[in-house]
Amino acid sequence: MTEINNPLSCILLDDNHDRRSLLSRSIAEIGFNVKVTLKQYDELLINIENHPCDFLIVGVDIPSQELLCSLKFIHTHNPKPVIMFAEKDTPNIIKKTIDAGVNAYIVDDLQPKRLSSIINIALARFQTHQHLVQELNETKNKLEQRKILDKAKGILMQQKNITEQDAYALIRKMAMDKGEKLEKVAQNIIDVFTMLG
The missing domain is CATH 1.10.10.10 (Winged helix-like DNA-binding domain superfamily/Winged helix DNA-binding domain)
Structure with missing residues (x-):
């Protein structure tokens, strides 16, 4: 009997139509499955609960406090790798996103050809972090x-x-x-x- 490897799945959250479409196409092209596509941040927690996934991709101009609180809640109660594509950054924003459990924070550089590497690095960082937490x-x-x-x-x-x-x-x-x-x-x-x- 041949074992079937299911592709890793993600939830995609982005309120920007163009960036969301580009991310969705790019994720599918590299062989991952987009389980749910969200436009509103307030839908995130319920969808994480109802649609288990392997990682989360967030596209945002600049992360809001509400979004970071939701990500922190996920990081604490249902941890999973998080990749964030943003338009802006400051040292304060980067610190807050790391504290919220974001494993990769990519600023103003959404290149589909690099997406696979970014996801794989974020997954590896997440696994290393989880192992350290367990230890x-x-x-x-x-x-x-x-x-x-x-x-x-x-x-x-x-x-x-x-x-x-x-x-x-x-x-x-x-x-x-x-x-x-x-x-x-x-x-x-x-x-x-x-x-x-």
């Missing part, structure tokens, strides 16, 4: 779990007058006996002694 979250979780375990060990050391090694062994044994994770047993110990104290 950061995992590190934060490990640190949080370590703090919980250390606190529980401290409580047992004080309450039972035992060494740190013995406190750890006791938590480990309790976890094995109950079939639970060390962090859960440690949190239970903290909760119990917090209520008693």
Whole structure:
């Protein structure tokens, strides 16, 4: 059985008719699928929800605060690569677009022949960023779990007058006996002694 590779799909948002038409044609020509074409920024959030896509392309003269707020919401709750073609820029605008999760901000340079490269670079940047976010979250979780375990060990050391090694062994044994994770047993110990104290 032959595997069929579906082309990546996008939502295209642009209130300028000529630029929107050029983008739409160019995206199709390089083999991507335009799922939805939008003219109004206020339609963006509902369409992202109703029409899952692989990336978002936005054409704009200059990004409005409302648009950036919508992109920030998407970046936080339903992250995906965002490529923005704009007519103007300032250092302040570029900072705001990056903060809103835009992966490529192209100013006054809409060349269809470069579109494929721009999209691929934005997709790669997005993947790298998501990987870093995932690693950061995992590190934060490990640190949080370590703090919980250390606190529980401290409580047992004080309450039972035992060494740190013995406190750890006791938590480990309790976890094995109950079939639970060390962090859960440690949190239970903290909760119990917090209520008693």
